[in-house]
Structures are given as structure tokens and as C-alpha cells.
Amino acid sequence: MDEDEEQRRRLKLEEALEIQSLRRIVSAYLNYPDASEEDVRRYERSYKKLPPAHKDLLSHYPLKFQRLRRCISMNSHFIFSMLQAFEPPFDMSQDIDASGDSHTEHAQEDHLFCQANNACSCEADPVRITCSDQHGCMEGSNDTCRSPGQVYANKEVDNKSHNQSNAGSHPLSSVPSKESEEYGGSAITDSNGNVSSSAQHCSDPSFQLYVPLVDVDKVRCIIRNIVRDWASEGKNERDQCYTPILEELNTLFPNRSKESPPACLVPGAGLGRLALEISRLGFISQGNEFSYYMMICSSFILNNSQTTDEWTIYPWIHSNCNSLSDNDQLRPVSIPDIHPASAGITEGFSMCGGDFVEVYSDSSQAGTWDAVVTCFFLDTAHNIVEYIEIISKILKDGGVWINMGPLLYHFADMYGQEDEMSIELSLEDVKKVALQYGFEFEKERTIETTYTTNPKSMMQNHYFAAFWTMRKKSATVQVPSE
Amino acid sequence: MDEDEEQRRRLKLEEALEIQSLRRIVSAYLNYPDASEEDVRRYERSYKKLPPAHKDLLSHYPLKFQRLRRCISMNSHFIFSMLQAFEPPFDMSQDIDASGDSHTEHAQEDHLFCQANNACSCEADPVRITCSDQHGCMEGSNDTCRSPGQVYANKEVDNKSHNQSNAGSHPLSSVPSKESEEYGGSAITDSNGNVSSSAQHCSDPSFQLYVPLVDVDKVRCIIRNIVRDWASEGKNERDQCYTPILEELNTLFPNRSKESPPACLVPGAGLGRLALEISRLGFISQGNEFSYYMMICSSFILNNSQTTDEWTIYPWIHSNCNSLSDNDQLRPVSIPDIHPASAGITEGFSMCGGDFVEVYSDSSQAGTWDAVVTCFFLDTAHNIVEYIEIISKILKDGGVWINMGPLLYHFADMYGQEDEMSIELSLEDVKKVALQYGFEFEKERTIETTYTTNPKSMMQNHYFAAFWTMRKKSATVQVPSE
Structure with a gap:
């Protein structure tokens, strides 16, 4: 009875912290217009400092600033629509006095709640999909020695799914700021110039939190990830990364039947395109994703898209660097390139939110998957050995592991952080x-690819990614015990 | 007389701040062993946290840590030798109570002293060269969305050369820390295992300053830059970047004579290789460089090298990411690949320290250069229009401007900084x-290249650099006046 009480209290604390974490992410999304406007103002201040002769040479700049604001407004419209469609798994209006101490956020970052024993609480409905960024992104605009760098001031908070009471589902309203109303007079308008219903003030002032810059960068990252997964302009990157995986699956499972399709897990599924493509091939396909930034967006695209090219976003506006022309920087991208609901998803498609280690360490997962596909995922581990161990455990004997990616370890060089393993x-x-x-190895090669790269930028990060297919030998093999 | 007094006071203040700035850079260099050791300790802490079964699989790791320490020790030996050879332009032992207020460093960062009217104080001796990173570097090990990022917490302090009293030139001693003596028992040894004379404690405790992480990163950046400019392993990058420039100069100045060689300026000269190669072609060649990090290193290589392959460094040890193997990460690189003093430098070779705008805005510079070569330099500007204006002014009528590089503006996205233009x-x-x-354009094309990239890394940043040759039309042309 005491244990029950203890358990209840722990679950309550966990939920409170998850709500806090989700609030922080929603706040980051809501902060997008303000943060972007602040950038434009910085550009304006620099422009104003120019001597008159130089200003004359750049007389088109004020027009560029106006165009930038219109692009921000369109991106904001998309973001707010996404947030409105999002049904949080908790009653977001409830009081959160989680731990009572000031180290709450820190505690979350330290994975205080990793012990929670909740396996995958995924939905399996082929169209209604609940979703969850390991690969966050930076604007790619600056460094001081021409080699890519790291930003790890904060990392994303833990956001595993719960065996959750979806009580009080509470669609979010958007919070356009005062500034947003000044955007060239066309606050939050869609491509037809209609003011969106999202342009109403949110009644909940608690979303107007202080938003750290790393969170703002994650929102920009999501916008770039949308191009990778859901725009025609991302096709080249998808062809580099996803096509070899899909071809391999197709070859390895030649006689898959509708009655008992092979089951494929995609850890680090991001915005869901690869998992969707695997479903289209006729697999039971489950994407697993850790980040609510990603979850909110993939859920919107997968579940709420009405048609192809429904939305116009401007993914490249947030950097003035390495642009060939202002028109390149301000070019629109239409999303999605396909209509997910009519894209031939087959039965058993799901997106599962949560930390890979927590969710798939559960004993119920052992030996259940015919294939595991890891694409730009392995290096998200604190302990890559643990990832490999789990992948081995959850595969059936004879199951295949297809991997594609570099080794850009996410927790490397986290100076100034708590000592993260x-x-x-x-x-x-x-x-x-x-x-x-x-x-045992079946295939191995190197694939040169980019990741969320602006294809027209003068700077592009190239990965010489390891691509392999390995097969789990039968259980007679001695696997080192823990 | 009052004005004289004012002037004297200003110069004194400037010098004090320059000394402070140089002390910070020397401290960063001296901090290299400690900072690197701290990294290895972090790796060790992670390793110790592994469960026993995982530790068993990585039983070779303790040996790797030992090897890493030996590499750090060799790099430290090189760095300390470089510092010992460095003759600072000031009496570094003098008291520095520069401004008396706590914002000194800040003031430096804000270019408080940019008004100082000191034109190029360069030495023109073809072998004895005084030197001055715009393109700082990051370890290239981490980000969260696979696109390169920015690190601009601090930027380098202003370090233009002065019309300086080289009084009290004071060779620097090294400060190996207590830790350095523990490095596998072989503290600071050269490749023959001899303990270097640099392993003596520095008598000046003021160099044991707190060293910010960005400064440590700059030291690592220099080590990578050495490969770019002075190692066989950098040849591919030099062939991509420098060869097209050298071929263009060779073609544009076909009948250059020893008696009156054409004069070529290289702003952003870095570690000096490009300027040296231009000198070898028979040009009067002047490199201009802003950073003391670069200056100290280029001076050492240019003036103090005794032979090719004199030093062995380990440039790739500072990242565990994207390595194909530990042996790749720990591979040695020999420097320099050529012996500068016997490399056929022609008369009039010089390296000039200082900010390009300050040094070359001087009226004495107008119309004096036959060629200006900018390689990965234009984007170091606060105001690129000003750079272009100065390049135009200092070229003779009919002179040529050869440019090669991307537009990764160094002062873009400097969040959290003072409002930098x-x-x-x-x-x-x-x-x-x-x-x-x-x-007017004579040639234009795009060149794909890297910058200080580890050629064996699974991640490489590619630049689609603009390459052009432009000619300054005769003076009849109306140039916008300021």
C-alpha cells in the first residue's frame, strides 16, 4: 500500500515534469515569430549603421527586410496551425509545481525518470498516428574555421510517452506577439492573404515563457527537417539516404505477404517519412522518436494534411550566409510533396514517442522485429554499445539490421554540462x-550524403556515411551477458 | 601640449590593452595540455560508467587513453617551442592596469581602439618575418542537425601591430601544468624522447589565467590550420584553394621581372603559405593577418624551421567523432612539408599584422598594389562593402583582384553579443x-573545396566557393564617393 502510494507519487511527478517539458517546447514554437523578427531587426540595425554611400549601394535592402517579414509570417502561420492541431497527451492547463525545487529542469535533463517502466504506448491506427529530434540543427551560418561545430548548451528534455491519461486534451492556441501584428500589416495570413484563425491570443500566459536560444534553433531545425522529409526539394537527400535502405528491405524480404507482413522498426524516425515509405512497401512499420519538436510536426503532416502542397514555407530565410542571391534565400518550398493519407500506407504503421533505450529494453520487445533500420541514429546514444545490444535483442533470430549514418556523437564535447556519459x-x-x-555482415559500403542541407548554399556539410546490412545469427551464438 | 599628453595616454592605454590581449592568447596556448588532459579525463569517466560487460568489449580503451596522452604531449612540445621562439612586440612583464575598470576585455572586443592611426608596420626582410585567424575553427565534432554551426561567444581581440617600441622583448617560457608531468611519464618530450627545455615552469604566474573554452578551441584550430598550410596531408586542400590562384597570377603577370616585380597583397594570410607561394612565383608578396594566434605560429614556421618534417603533431586527436579507426584519429602529421628558408622566397616577402581596414585604409596605400588576393577572407568583414572599397582603392588602375571563398559571414548570428555590425x-x-x-569581371567560376578538414573524417564541410578575377578599370571610372 505504501509502495502504491510511492508509485502514484512518482507517476504524478513524472507527468508534471513532462508537462513542463512540453510547455517549453510549445513555447519555443510560439516564440518563432518574435525570435525571427528580432533577427530582422538586427539586420536593420546593421544596415542603418552603414555610411550613406554604402547604404545607397544597398538601396534594395529595406525591401528585402519587408520580404523577410512576409516569409516569417507564412512560416508562423504553418507553425500555429500545427500547434492548433496538436492534442497534448496531458491536461496542459493543470498546475505544475513538479518538484518544488529549482533544479527541476536540470533534473529532467539528467534523465531522472529514465527508470519509469513504461514500454511503448504507441497507436497502431494506420492513419491516425501519434508521434515524437535527435538530430537537432543549427543554422549553418557561422563558425570560425570552416569546419562544423557543436551547439549543446541544452539538450532536449526527456519526453517518452506515458501510459497516459489523455484527460483534458487541450488544443493549443497560438500567441502571435505584438510584433507579429506589425509584419507588413499582414500578420498571420495564409497564401491567399486570409488572416488565419490562429491569430488569436492564447488565453494561457504561461506559454509566454522565456525561450532559450537553443530552443529557437530547434524550431528552425524542424523547418529544415520538413524539407528533408516532406518537400520535393528534399528528394535528392531522400534518394541518398532512404532509397538504399528501401531497396535493401525490398530485396531482403522478397515474398512478403499482406497476411503476415514483416515488422520493421525505425528508431530515430524524425518526421516520419522513412517509416512511411517502409509502410508503403508492405511492412508493419513503426517509427520511434524521442523529440516532441519532431512529434508535433510529424503528427500534423501525417494526420492533418488535406492535400499535397497544402502549405508554403520559407526554410532558408534564417541565414544570410552563403546565399547566391536574395531570391534563393527567400524561395518558397511547398509541403507535403505527397498526401500521406492516400500514399498507400499499409496496416500496422505507427509512430511511437519515447527514448529508444527505455521503450525497447522492455522484455516484451525481445525477438519481435524482422528488421531494424537506423538512419542517422546510432550516434544519438550516450552509450552506443547499449543501442547495439538492444537492437540485437529485439531482432528475431535471422533478422536484419540496416544502418546508414556517420558517427557524430551527440553527447561528445558537451563542455559546461553536467558530466553526461x-x-x-x-x-x-x-x-x-x-x-x-x-x-554478421552481409553488405557494407560508404554513401556520401547531406543532412537537412540547403541545396543552393555555398556551404554544405557532407557525410561519408557508413551503410551496412547485418544479420543476427541464430540464438546458438553466445552474446556477452550483462 | 595637452593634445600630446592625450595622445601619449591613448597610446599607453592601447599598448596595455594589446598586452592584455596577447597575454590571453599566450595563456590559451599554454593551457593546451591542461585542456586536452581534461578531455581525456572526461572520456575516462564515461568509460568507467560502463557496465562490466560493455567495458569488456572495449578493453583496449585504457590503452587508447594512454596513446592520446602521448599525442597531447607531442603537440604541447611543439606549442611550447613555438612560444619560446616568439618575441612579443611589447615588454610582456610590465604591469597592466589598462583601464582600471572591469570592462576592459569587453572594450577590446568592441574595437575601442580601431581609430588608432597606425598604418602597416611590416618588416620586409625576406627571411625574418613578423607575423599576425580570421577563420577560427571548431572541432567539427558535434551539432544537432547535421549542418555546420557557429561559435561566437567571444571573438578574437584586436591585435593590430603598432608603431611599436619593441622594448624589453621577452621570450616566453612555457607553463606545463602539474598534470603534464603525469602524461604517461613522458611529460614534454620530443620525438627522440628528450625532455625539452620548454618543460620549465614559467616564472610569470600571470599567464596562468582562466582560459575560456573558445580560446582553447582557437588553439585546436591553429593545429588544424597547420595541416592546411604546412603539411603534406594538406596538399589536396592547397591544390583546391591555392593552385587556381597561383595559376591565375602566373598567367596574368607573364613577363614579371626581378628588377621590378609586381606587388601582391594577401589579406587574411593565416599561416602564410599562400603568401609564400606567391613570393616563390617572383612577386613582392605581403600577407596581412589579424590574429596573434596565427601570427605566433606562422612566424615560428617561417623563421624558425630548421628542416622539413622537423615536427610531428597529432592534429586529429581532439575529436572522437566520425573516425574510421583509432589509428586514424591518432595518426601523426609531419611539418613543415617544405623548409621555408630554402623554398625560393623572393625579395619583398613580408607578413603584416593588423586589421585589414585599419592598416590599408591609410592614404599611403592608395594605388600601390598590382594584385590583391583574397582567399577565405571577404566574409571576415563587419562591412563587406568597406572591404571591397578598400581593395579597389589600394589597387593600381588596371590591377587585379583574385578572390576565392564562400560567404560565411563571421559576425552573422552573434546572439548574446554586443550589437556587432x-x-x-x-x-x-x-x-x-x-x-x-x-x-570588371575577367573570370568567374565555382570551386568545390574544404577548409582545414580531416581528410579521413566521415564528415566534411564542403564549400562551393566563388572564384573570380576582376580588374580595376582605369581611374576615369566614377567610383561612388563616401
Whole structure:
């Protein structure tokens, strides 16, 4: 009875912290117009400091600023529509006095609640999909030695799904700021110039939190990820990354039947396109994703899209660097390139929110998957050995693991943070560890690819990604025990 | 007389601030062993947290840590030798109570002293060269969305050369820390295992300053820059960046004579290789560089190298990310690939320290150069229009401007900083501005290249750099007046 009480209190605390975490993410999304407007003002201040002769040479700049504001307004319209469609898994209006101490956020960042024993609470409805960024992004605009860098002031908060009471589902209103009303007079308008219903003030002032810059960067990251997964302009990147995986699955499972389709898990599913494509191939396909930033957006695109090219966004406006022309920087991108609901998703498609280790360590997951596909995922681990161990455990004997990606360990070089565990193996060592966990190589090659890159930028980060297919040998093999 | 007094006081203040700035840079260099050791300790802490079964799989790790420490020790040996050879332009031991207020550093960062009217104080001795990173670097190990990012917490302090009293030139001693003596028992040894004379404690405790992480990153950046400019492993990058420039100069100045060689300026000269190669072609060649980090290193390589492959450094040890194998990460690089003193430098080779705008705005510079070569330099401007204007002014009529580089504006997106001016033009606009300043295009193309990239890394940042040759039309052309 005491244990029950303890358990209840722990669950309550967890939920309170999750609400706090989700509020922070919603606030970051809501802050998008203000943060973007602040950028434009910074550009304006620089322009105003120019000597008159230089200003004359750049007389088209005030017009550029006006155009930028219109683009921001269109992006905001999309974001607010997405938030309005989002049904949070908690009653977001409830009081959150989670821990009572000031280290709450810190505690979340330290994965205080990783012990919670809640396996995958995924929905399996092929169209209604609940969703969850390991690969956050930076604007790609600056460094001081021409080599890519790191931003890890904060990391995303833990947001695993719960066996949750969806009580009090509370659609979010948007909070356009005072500034947003000044955007060239056309606050939040859609492509037809109609003022969106999202342009109403949110009644809940608690969303008007202080939003750290890293959170703002994550929103911009999502916008770039949308191009990768859901725009025609992202096709080249998808062809580089997803097509080899899809071809491999197609070859490895030649005689898959509708009656008992093979089951494929995609950890680090991001905005869901790869998992959707695997479903279209006739697999039971489950995407797993850790980030609510991603979850909110993928759910919107998967579940709420009415038609192709429904939305126009301006993903490249947030950097003035490495642009060939202002028109390139301000070019629109239409999304989605396909209508997910009529894209041939097959039965058993799901998106599952939560931390891969927590969700798939559950004993119910052992030996249940025919295939695991990891694309730009392995390096999101604190302990990559643990990831490999889990992948091995959840695969059936004879099951396949297809991997594609670099080794840009997410917790490497986290200066100034609490001491986060980060095991950073070379590719050679990753492969050795995989062999120890009962895998054998079937294929291996290197694929050159980009990730959320602006295809017209003068600077593009290239990955020489490891691509492999490994097969889990039968259970006779001795896997090191823990 | 009052004005004289005022002037004297200002110069004194400037010098005090320069000393402070140089002390900070020397401290960053001296901090290299400690900062690197701290990284290894972080790796060790993560390793110790592994469950026993995982630790068993990585039983070679303790040996890797030992190897890392030996590499750090070798790098430290190089750095300390460089610092010992460095002759600072000031008496570094003098008291510095520069401004008396706590905002000194801030003031430096704000270019308080940009008004100082000191033109180029360069030495022209072809072998004895005084030197001065716009393109700082990051370890390239991490971000959260696969696109390169920015680090601009601090920027380098202003370090223009002075009409300086080289009084009390004071060779610096090194400060190996207590930790350095623990490095596998082989503290600061050269490749023959001899303990270097640099392993003596510095008598000046003021160099044991707190060293911010951005400064540590700049030291690592320099190590990568050495590969770009002075190692065989950097040849591919030099062939991409420098060879097209050298070929163009060779073609444009076919009949250059020893008696009156054409004069070529290289702003943003970095570690000096490009300027040296231009000198070898028979040009009067002057490199201009803003950063003391770069100056100290280029001076050492240019003036103190005894032979090729004199030093062994380990440039790739500072990131565990995107490595194919530990051996790749720990591979040595020999420097320099050529012996500068016997490399065929021709008369009039110099390196000039200081801010490009300050040094070359001086009226004495007008119309003095036959060629200006900008390689990864234009985007270091606060105001790129000003750079273009100055390049136009200092060229003779009919002189040529060869440019190669992206537009990764260094002062873009400097969140959290004082409001730094940053004018970020698209390539199209840069070219329009150049036309306005009297240039006409002779050649234009795009060159794909890297910058200080580890050629064996799974992640490489690619630049689609603009390459052009423009000619300054004769003076009849109307250039917009200021």
C-alpha cells in the first residue's frame, strides 16, 4: 500500500515534469515569430549603421527586410496551425509545481525518470498516428574555421510517452506577439492573404515563457527537417539516404505477404517519412522518436494534411550566409510533396514517442522485429554499445539490421554540462561490437550524403556515411551477458 | 601640449590593452595540455560508467587513453617551442592596469581602439618575418542537425601591430601544468624522447589565467590550420584553394621581372603559405593577418624551421567523432612539408599584422598594389562593402583582384553579443557592389573545396566557393564617393 502510494507519487511527478517539458517546447514554437523578427531587426540595425554611400549601394535592402517579414509570417502561420492541431497527451492547463525545487529542469535533463517502466504506448491506427529530434540543427551560418561545430548548451528534455491519461486534451492556441501584428500589416495570413484563425491570443500566459536560444534553433531545425522529409526539394537527400535502405528491405524480404507482413522498426524516425515509405512497401512499420519538436510536426503532416502542397514555407530565410542571391534565400518550398493519407500506407504503421533505450529494453520487445533500420541514429546514444545490444535483442533470430549514418556523437564535447556519459567509438570499433552481439555482415559500403542541407548554399556539410546490412545469427551464438 | 599628453595616454592605454590581449592568447596556448588532459579525463569517466560487460568489449580503451596522452604531449612540445621562439612586440612583464575598470576585455572586443592611426608596420626582410585567424575553427565534432554551426561567444581581440617600441622583448617560457608531468611519464618530450627545455615552469604566474573554452578551441584550430598550410596531408586542400590562384597570377603577370616585380597583397594570410607561394612565383608578396594566434605560429614556421618534417603533431586527436579507426584519429602529421628558408622566397616577402581596414585604409596605400588576393577572407568583414572599397582603392588602375571563398559571414548570428555590425550580402550583391567600385569581371567560376578538414573524417564541410578575377578599370571610372 505504501509502495502504491510511492508509485502514484512518482507517476504524478513524472507527468508534471513532462508537462513542463512540453510547455517549453510549445513555447519555443510560439516564440518563432518574435525570435525571427528580432533577427530582422538586427539586420536593420546593421544596415542603418552603414555610411550613406554604402547604404545607397544597398538601396534594395529595406525591401528585402519587408520580404523577410512576409516569409516569417507564412512560416508562423504553418507553425500555429500545427500547434492548433496538436492534442497534448496531458491536461496542459493543470498546475505544475513538479518538484518544488529549482533544479527541476536540470533534473529532467539528467534523465531522472529514465527508470519509469513504461514500454511503448504507441497507436497502431494506420492513419491516425501519434508521434515524437535527435538530430537537432543549427543554422549553418557561422563558425570560425570552416569546419562544423557543436551547439549543446541544452539538450532536449526527456519526453517518452506515458501510459497516459489523455484527460483534458487541450488544443493549443497560438500567441502571435505584438510584433507579429506589425509584419507588413499582414500578420498571420495564409497564401491567399486570409488572416488565419490562429491569430488569436492564447488565453494561457504561461506559454509566454522565456525561450532559450537553443530552443529557437530547434524550431528552425524542424523547418529544415520538413524539407528533408516532406518537400520535393528534399528528394535528392531522400534518394541518398532512404532509397538504399528501401531497396535493401525490398530485396531482403522478397515474398512478403499482406497476411503476415514483416515488422520493421525505425528508431530515430524524425518526421516520419522513412517509416512511411517502409509502410508503403508492405511492412508493419513503426517509427520511434524521442523529440516532441519532431512529434508535433510529424503528427500534423501525417494526420492533418488535406492535400499535397497544402502549405508554403520559407526554410532558408534564417541565414544570410552563403546565399547566391536574395531570391534563393527567400524561395518558397511547398509541403507535403505527397498526401500521406492516400500514399498507400499499409496496416500496422505507427509512430511511437519515447527514448529508444527505455521503450525497447522492455522484455516484451525481445525477438519481435524482422528488421531494424537506423538512419542517422546510432550516434544519438550516450552509450552506443547499449543501442547495439538492444537492437540485437529485439531482432528475431535471422533478422536484419540496416544502418546508414556517420558517427557524430551527440553527447561528445558537451563542455559546461553536467558530466553526461558519452561513449564515442570509431567505426571500426562499432563494427567489432556488433559482431560480439551476434551480428554478421552481409553488405557494407560508404554513401556520401547531406543532412537537412540547403541545396543552393555555398556551404554544405557532407557525410561519408557508413551503410551496412547485418544479420543476427541464430540464438546458438553466445552474446556477452550483462 | 595637452593634445600630446592625450595622445601619449591613448597610446599607453592601447599598448596595455594589446598586452592584455596577447597575454590571453599566450595563456590559451599554454593551457593546451591542461585542456586536452581534461578531455581525456572526461572520456575516462564515461568509460568507467560502463557496465562490466560493455567495458569488456572495449578493453583496449585504457590503452587508447594512454596513446592520446602521448599525442597531447607531442603537440604541447611543439606549442611550447613555438612560444619560446616568439618575441612579443611589447615588454610582456610590465604591469597592466589598462583601464582600471572591469570592462576592459569587453572594450577590446568592441574595437575601442580601431581609430588608432597606425598604418602597416611590416618588416620586409625576406627571411625574418613578423607575423599576425580570421577563420577560427571548431572541432567539427558535434551539432544537432547535421549542418555546420557557429561559435561566437567571444571573438578574437584586436591585435593590430603598432608603431611599436619593441622594448624589453621577452621570450616566453612555457607553463606545463602539474598534470603534464603525469602524461604517461613522458611529460614534454620530443620525438627522440628528450625532455625539452620548454618543460620549465614559467616564472610569470600571470599567464596562468582562466582560459575560456573558445580560446582553447582557437588553439585546436591553429593545429588544424597547420595541416592546411604546412603539411603534406594538406596538399589536396592547397591544390583546391591555392593552385587556381597561383595559376591565375602566373598567367596574368607573364613577363614579371626581378628588377621590378609586381606587388601582391594577401589579406587574411593565416599561416602564410599562400603568401609564400606567391613570393616563390617572383612577386613582392605581403600577407596581412589579424590574429596573434596565427601570427605566433606562422612566424615560428617561417623563421624558425630548421628542416622539413622537423615536427610531428597529432592534429586529429581532439575529436572522437566520425573516425574510421583509432589509428586514424591518432595518426601523426609531419611539418613543415617544405623548409621555408630554402623554398625560393623572393625579395619583398613580408607578413603584416593588423586589421585589414585599419592598416590599408591609410592614404599611403592608395594605388600601390598590382594584385590583391583574397582567399577565405571577404566574409571576415563587419562591412563587406568597406572591404571591397578598400581593395579597389589600394589597387593600381588596371590591377587585379583574385578572390576565392564562400560567404560565411563571421559576425552573422552573434546572439548574446554586443550589437556587432554585420552586413551579409548574397554573392549576387557582392558582385554588384564590386562593379560599382570600378571592377570588371575577367573570370568567374565555382570551386568545390574544404577548409582545414580531416581528410579521413566521415564528415566534411564542403564549400562551393566563388572564384573570380576582376580588374580595376582605369581611374576615369566614377567610383561612388563616401
